[in-house]
Amino acid sequence: MDEQFIRNRLTKLRQQKQVSERKMSLDLGHSTSYIRSITSGRALPSMSEFLYICEYLGTTPMEFFNEEHETSLIEQEAIGYIHTMSEQDIRAMIEFIKQLKNAEK
Structure with missing residues (x-):
């Protein structure tokens, strides 16, 4: 598993939720480009931010990283x-x- 997986998974879950990168960034209390910086590979979230992202997307960290079965x-x-x-x-x-x-x- 690599950083590309995290970027792709975040994008997929965000799209399933039908929310834009901008809206998600703002909803999480960040600048409008926060999620874009993660999905483009310029940054990775801290552990606490990752947990907030999972909560926002309605998934658990285990489900986020489960490559065999996407919930x-x-x-x-x-x-x-x-x-x-x-x-x-x-x-x-x-x-x-x-x-x-x-x-x-």
């Missing part, structure tokens, strides 16, 4: 709901998903 925005939304559920409700949901998958066969 879509809809999957991220579902995961967010799962984090608020009881273990019993999560188990019931898993059983429901299994039933849906079996019905597809």
